[in-house]
Amino acid sequence: MDNVTVVYASGSEQILAVENVTFSVGDKEFLSIIGPSGCGKSTILHVIAGFIQPTSGEVKVSGSLVRQPDQDRGVVFQKYNLFPWKKVRQNIEFGLRMKGVPKEERGEVVADYLKLMGLTEFADSYPHSLSVGMQQRVGLARAYANDPDVLLMDEPFSSLDSQTGERMRELLLRVWSQNLKTVVFITHDIEEAIQLSDRVLLLSPRPGRVHEEFQVNLPRPRSREIFADSRFVELRKRIMAAMFTHTSSE
Ligand SMILES: Nc1ncnc2c1ncn2[C@@H]1O[C@H](COP(=O)(O)OP(=O)(O)OP(=O)(O)O)[C@@H](O)[C@H]1O
Numbered sequence: 504m505d506n507v508t509v510v511y512a513s514g515s516e517q518i519l520a521v522e523n524v525t526f527s528v529g530d531k532e533f534l535s536i537i538g539p540s541g542c543g544k545s546t547i548l549h550v551i552a553g554f555i556q557p558t559s560g561e562v563k564v565s566g567s568l569v570r571q572p573d574q575d576r577g578v579v580f581q582k583y584n585l586f587p588w589k590k591v592r593q594n595i596e597f598g599l600r601m602k603g604v605p606k607e608e609r610g611e612v613v614a615d616y617l618k619l620m621g622l623t624e625f626a627d628s629y630p631h632s633l634s635v636g637m638q639q640r641v642g643l644a645r646a647y648a649n650d651p652d653v654l655l656m657d658e659p660f661s662s663l664d665s666q667t668g669e670r671m672r673e674l675l676l677r678v679w680s681q682n683l684k685t686v687v688f689i690t691h692d693i694e695e696a697i698q699l700s701d702r703v704l705l706l707s708p709r710p711g712r713v714h715e716e717f718q719v720n721l722p723r724p725r726s727r728e729i730f731a732d733s734r735f736v737e738l739r740k741r742i743m744a745a746m747f748t749h750t751s752s753e
């Protein structure tokens with residue numbers, strides 16, 4: 504992402520949401536972006552996804568300029584990831600169908616992800632009959648089954664209770680470690696960002712700019728146990744201090 508600025512027009516008002524944001528994500532790197540509410544996190548994700556065009560600057564994925572959404576980038580939102588009128592199985596295979604993958608092959612991929620996500624017995628259920636946590640598992644399976652190069656996730660676990668969120672984080676890390684992908688993960692939760700990521704980018708309050716970045720040098724696999732690790736505690740303190748410094752200098 505190179506020098507990206509996004510200005511929204513809201514009636515006669517202009518809202519500068521994101522200003523001169525530059526960063527890169529390595530191949531198969533897990534990057535989290537954190538920052539206060541309204542600082543432009545979702546805006547950045549939407550630009551990478553190709554849902555909106557930046558006012559200035561550009562985004563490239565594997566050297567190609569992003570102009571529109573494409574199957575090389577999979578997106579998981581906080582909610583509303585699924586087609587309510589399609590069964591779980593059909594939701595997961597949707598992208599593969601669009602790509603013209605033959606039925607038999609689709610069936611195999613879907614069966615694998617259903618199993619991995621613990622959803623096999625819900626293959627023929629509709630989303631509304633599932634809990635929110637299960638719906639997010641279907642959303643994750645759907646994004647993954649499509650085998651994108653880049654996975655874009657916008658606070659996917661923030662509406663879950665803490666136990667379900669914890670299970671989802673462990674599940675995501677397990678799936679990711681088995682099939683590494685480049686991930687851009689948005690969250691406002693510092694602990695979640697550290698647990699999941701190779702690197703954490705801290706944005707300033709709106710207009711979002713890159714305030715500071717933190718390398719996460721903690722061993723994987725990481726479970727909740729990592730929260731007690733002294734290196735985790737130290738990094739958490741540093742990130743909080745950086746957030747506080749920024750807020751108090753406003
Ligand atoms: N479509 C839009 N039209 C006008 N203003 C918008 C639009 N989308 C976002 N904004 C404004 O741009 C700013 C950044 O919004 P964005 O949703 O990217 O923030 P965020 O960091 O994701 O916030 P949150 O943590 O609450 O999800 C906010 O001030 C928001 O009101």
Ligand SMILES: [Mg+2]
Pocket residue numbers: 544545546657
């Ligand atoms: Mg947002």
